[in-house]
Amino acid sequence: MRSHRRRDEHAPRAEQKQATRQALLDAALRLVADKSFDSVSLREVTREVGIVPTAFYRHFESMDELGLVLVDETFRTARRLVRAAREGPLPAEQRIRRSAEALVHYVQAHRPYFQFLVRERFGGVAVIRSAIRHEIRLFESELATDLARAPELSAINTADLQILAGLLVTAMTAITEQVLELPPRGEGLDDVIVLAEKQLRLILLGASIWQSR
Amino acid sequence: MRSHRRRDEHAPRAEQKQATRQALLDAALRLVADKSFDSVSLREVTREVGIVPTAFYRHFESMDELGLVLVDETFRTARRLVRAAREGPLPAEQRIRRSAEALVHYVQAHRPYFQFLVRERFGGVAVIRSAIRHEIRLFESELATDLARAPELSAINTADLQILAGLLVTAMTAITEQVLELPPRGEGLDDVIVLAEKQLRLILLGASIWQSR
DNA sequence: CACCTCAGTGCACGAGTGTGCACCCAGTTG
DNA sequence: CAACTGGGTGCACACTCGTGCACTGAGGTG
Structure with missing residues (x-):
């Protein structure tokens, strides 16, 4: 169980943050393919990306x-x-x-x-x-x-x-x-x-x- | 806290059942006014009607x-x-x-x-x-x-x-x-x-x- | 009147939810 | 190289959820 898991190790910080943010957006887009947006949970999205739920708030307020x-x-x-x-x-x-x-x-x-x-x-x-x-x-x-x-x-x-x-x-x-x-x-x-x-x-x-x- | 609460006491049984069923449909219709259907929960619907969640199954399978x-x-x-x-x-x-x-x-x-x-x-x-x-x-x-x-x-x-x-x-x-x-x-x-x-x-x-x- | 039917009850369960908090450590910065 | 920043962690909390189960009591029936 590693912490700070990331797609690309040794990447500049800002770049890495942007990557995670985009991953969240992509995951959400993937999830709304077969359910409506307001029944997609925050936890589902983060699970899909592979980060912990609370990390979501580092990127979006809600x-x-x-x-x-x-x-x-x-x-x-x-x-x-x-x-x-x-x-x-x-x-x-x-x-x-x-x-x-x-x-x-x-x-x-x-x-x-x-x-x-x-x-x-x-x-x-x-x-x-x-x-x-x-x-x-x-x-x-x-x-x-x-x-x-x-x-x-x-x-x-x-x-x-x-x-x-x-x-x-x-x-x-x-x-x-x-x-x-x-x-x-x-x-x-x-x-x-x-x-x-x-x-x-x-x-x-x-x-x-x-x-x- | 009464049990068997109903809108119309002393009503024929079948008629009363139909009334509850319709009340469930109406409640659902009311609830989808400001959220999508798949984020309306079974419990919300029954709460709106004033019956217990499990009673839902007397009228609909899901x-x-x-x-x-x-x-x-x-x-x-x-x-x-x-x-x-x-x-x-x-x-x-x-x-x-x-x-x-x-x-x-x-x-x-x-x-x-x-x-x-x-x-x-x-x-x-x-x-x-x-x-x-x-x-x-x-x-x-x-x-x-x-x-x-x-x-x-x-x-x-x-x-x-x-x-x-x-x-x-x-x-x-x-x-x-x-x-x-x-x-x-x-x-x-x-x-x-x-x-x-x-x-x-x-x-x-x-x-x-x-x-x- | 005794018996049966069944809509509605009450409780309990395991699973999923959003979010607060203290923490950790890699990357950046002076 | 020491200090700082901030993305990500892990845990805990108080909910809500769907559903299984044994029950109750009024309405219908022989």
Whole structure:
């Protein structure tokens, strides 16, 4: 029974602390794969990492705080997807297809994060719920200003663009949920992509002939 | 400290049992209002009802079983809404508006049930999740066959109708979630109705000019 | 009226929980 | 090299939890 067990002996102190902290976050993410966050105990998390329960407090004040950091990490991850999608050139016709593909593959590649997001979005911990809601609202607004630049949508006023953005995000969320329902090594991925493309196309088709007021 | 305490003394036995059973369901529904189902304990539920923990087993084999009954009750409730919406005459133009109103008001009037549904749809208990998923899929199919009867949508093949139904249900779910985000005595209800109407209208607008294949 | 049924009781158990406290010792710092 | 810092330890506490068991007493039944 050694004390001060660590993954990497002889590592600088700050670095080692960061490693343990990240290990706690990873462990929590792993545990919420098959139960909800508020039924994961502090002790479970530390057990998974291999440290004693009280050592948890050297890194987080409570499980809630850890949860909020998890939300943050998740959206940092998600933002990378969006930025990539935004920067790509816009061949108009191919664009919807590419977006659907990107979304589905990205979610599949980062399952645990999106799993957490989808589950805790309406989960039992209020602070986490509202943190996620806030980030999603932010995302919708960004999308709305993006859409404002599209000439095909010039007949839509700002308020309606916000609604359109909301609907698109809703659809993307639903697609995300469908990816997560697939078995982890997903064969049905291509079907979901086709479905995603059609849903997005349908919405944008409606938007293209929508007249505000 | 009396034993055999009961809400209604001198009641027929079977009736009394049913009352306790319902009280357990109601208590559970009340408790999931601010935590997730799998972190509600059997003891909490019985404490809320005012019976001893072990008496729980006279009514349900486990919390999971109670959860499944709750899913059932919830969808029995939801089905009443759908049936009402379906039976109403179809003045085409007013129809979307009326549906949006009906949905929003109905959700508001049965908050606890829909709260439970939304939260546990992706919650930590697998059997409940899949029970809910199953019911929703059923609902989508019913909606799809309904849509098949609409002349405006005759250019859409069966597979695409299923997708359209899925998208509509997704939108309705999102609207449900928004109603639940409102304060219980909701003032913002009317705004959500307007939003719901626009979203549904947008989708159906796209559908009306969609050409399968 | 005697007997049976069974919803609800009361107790006890082992297991799991969050957190306070004193301690230890490797890594850093003057 | 001596002193300090702070991540991790080990123990202890007071809970809560699910469930097994023997029980009680009111409601139903022959």
